[in-house]
């Protein structure tokens with residue numbers, strides 16, 4: 414940086430140097446102070462440990478990728494520096510935008526069908542001829558922990574009018590929730606936020622899901638499943654990315670009494686979904702999600718949930734494989 418700066422100084426500028434020398438010296442001093450402060454501050458991240466079960470030292474947000482880790486240092490008698498989390502450092506991760514005033518739950522489905530699908534229900538004229546022969550009618554939809562007791566527990570507690578599910582896949586958990594709310598006589602809309610792309614490589618495990626021109630027909634198979642179980646009146650897909658959808662729901666004043674988070678399981682995805690989901694949670698509502706206690710939790714779900722609860726001073730309850738945050 415320094416040599417670059419010198420090279421750009423043309424001879425015609427040299428007389429000005431005298432005039433600008435004093436302010437420049439102050440500026441350099443300022444930059445030097447900043448640089449020294451920055452350098453001396455950085456190592457504190459790598460030694461950061463917390464007394465609680467929440468271990469920030471393994472957070473991908475604060476550390477370089479594992480490939481650039483230095484080799485482990487030899488055992489040293491110098492004790493590790495223990496410091497607690499400075500909450501102000503977490504401020505950049507907070508989502509602060511205010512959502513629109515909530516619209517009545519009775520109007521949510523109509524509003525979404527009008528604005529997302531030009532007024533036509535996604536179930537109308539289903540299936541399109543090119544997909545019809547490829548879709549399966551199944552008596553049990555495959556999912557992950559989709560039939561756990563947690564669903565009944567939270568639904569009985571909240572008696573939700575609106576549920577937002579982030580991560581639907583073939584619809585197993587959504588159909589399960591539809592059955593539960595139907596049995597309880599609730600008039601519930603279940604909004605299923607999923608781009609219905611699955612994830613790269615998912616066909617290794619779900620080879621039955623049809624594919625056409627490289628496009629997986631996950632969305633069509635989901636629609637088919639909801640139709641097979643006769644829950645089209647209660648389950649509405651929102652076939653877009655979780656990030657853009659949750660922000661849009663916030664903008665349109667669509668709130669939920671119950672929010673289930675089960676989309677991307679890496680830290681950054683889970684963190685974003687939980688934060689954005691929480692914004693559209695109605696007061697007194699419940700937010701919960703999968704893979705707090707499965708092999709998948711170490712991808713980042715648990716770290717995201719723990720950090721979220723810590724930052725917002727909320728309590729996590731565990732129900733089977735799921736985490737649940739009840740209103741405090």
Ligand SMILES: C[S@@+](CC[C@H](N)C(=O)[O-])C[C@H]1O[C@@H](n2cnc3c(N)ncnc32)[C@H](O)[C@@H]1O
Nearest residue numbers: 556559580582585586607608611654655676677
């Ligand atoms: C584990 S599956 C959901 C399982 C479902 N809850 C069940 O019980 O069967 C995760 C889903 O999240 C979706 N997903 C992942 N990242 C997403 C994103 N950024 N936006 C929307 N959907 C996403 C995938 O398409 C996939 O269907």
Ligand SMILES: *[C@@H]1O[C@H](CO)[C@@H](O)[C@H](O)[C@H]1NC(C)=O
Nearest residue numbers: 526527528529530531532533
């Ligand atoms: C949207 O709906 C209007 C009114 O029903 C219709 O005239 C128009 O063709 C539709 N647009 C598309 C792209 O389907």
Ligand SMILES: *[C@@H]1O[C@H](CO)[C@@H](O)[C@H](O)[C@H]1NC(C)=O
Nearest residue numbers: 595641642643644645646647
């Ligand atoms: C399907 O669900 C509707 C209500 O959403 C209900 O009126 C109807 O009886 C159900 N049909 C069957 C075959 O279960």
